[in-house]
Amino acid sequence: MALHDGAGARALRLQAGISVEDLAATAGVSLHTVRVAENGRHEPRPPVANAIARVLGVPVSELLHRERPLTLRDTRWRLGTTRAQTGVRVSVVRRQVSPVERGAAGMRFASTWAATQGLTLTPWSSAHEAARDLVRHGVAVQARRRGKQSTGGSDA
Template sequence: MSPYDGARARALRLDAQIGIEELATAGGVSANTVRSAESGHHQPRPRVANAIARALGVPLDELAPPGPALTLCDVRRRLVLTQAEIADKLGVVRQRVSQVERGVTEVPSPQAWAAAYGLSTAQWVSVDAASRDLVRQHVAERARKRRETDQRGNA
C-alpha cells in the first residue's frame, strides 16, 4: 500500500464541498489532525486514516492505494491495527513488532506472525522480504545523500 495521500483526501473533501471542521467532526478527529493528514507532513495513524476515509465515504485504498509491494506495516494498517494490538496478539512487546516491520530482526515462528497479520506463511515471507528490501533502499538512499553532502563540503 502506498503512503496515505493527503492531497487526494483534500481534493475529495473539496469536491464534496466539506470544510475541515465538518470532516473532522464526521471522522471523530480534530481539525488539526485533518490539516496535518492533508498537508502530507506525516502519515496519519491507521485509526485516523480510516476515520477520514469513512467520513469522506470512500474506501481506505482510495486514500492509500495499493502499490507494487506491500510491507508488513502496510498490511497492519489495512487491518486497521496498531503495533501494540499486533504485539498483544503475539504475546510480544510493541518494540519487537516495530523491529520486525522495519526489517531489523527476524521472527522465530513465521506461522504465528503470518496469522497475526492475516496472511498465509507464503504471503508473510513475501511481505517480510518486501519490508526488508524497503529498509535496504532507505539505508542506501541515506548513504547516497550523505556522500553527496560530504562531497559538496569537501569541494
C-alpha cells in the first residue's frame, strides 16, 4: 500500500488554488513528478514530498494515507530522510534499512533506531510490528492470488 496519498495531495493543491505548473515550479520539481504523485503512479521521495508540503503550507503528514497504522517507513518519510541518511544515523549500510522498516529485522539496537526517528522504544516497536503485519498481509494476498491463478480463478 502506498504511503503517499496522491488524491489528498491534489485536493490540498486545488484547495490552495495552486496550479500543477506553479506547484512544480515553486517546489523545484518537474511537472511530471507532481502529476504522477497526484495520480498515484509514483510515491515521491521524502525531499520532494517535503517541498510539496512546504509549498502547500501543510505538514508533510497531511500528504499521507491515514487508514493504516504508522510504520517505521512512515516515520522516516515524515522526517524527510532517505534510507541512506537513516543508515548513516544508525551506523548501518543503506540496504540494511529496508528490512528493518519492513519488520523483517532490526530488534538489535532498537533504542538507537528509535532515537534516530525521534521515538521512544514503545512507539518504535509498535511501528516495527505494524510494518511486519503489513508485509505478512501482502504475502497472504499474493499467495491467495497465486492460488486462484493456479486453480483457474475458482474459489470452489
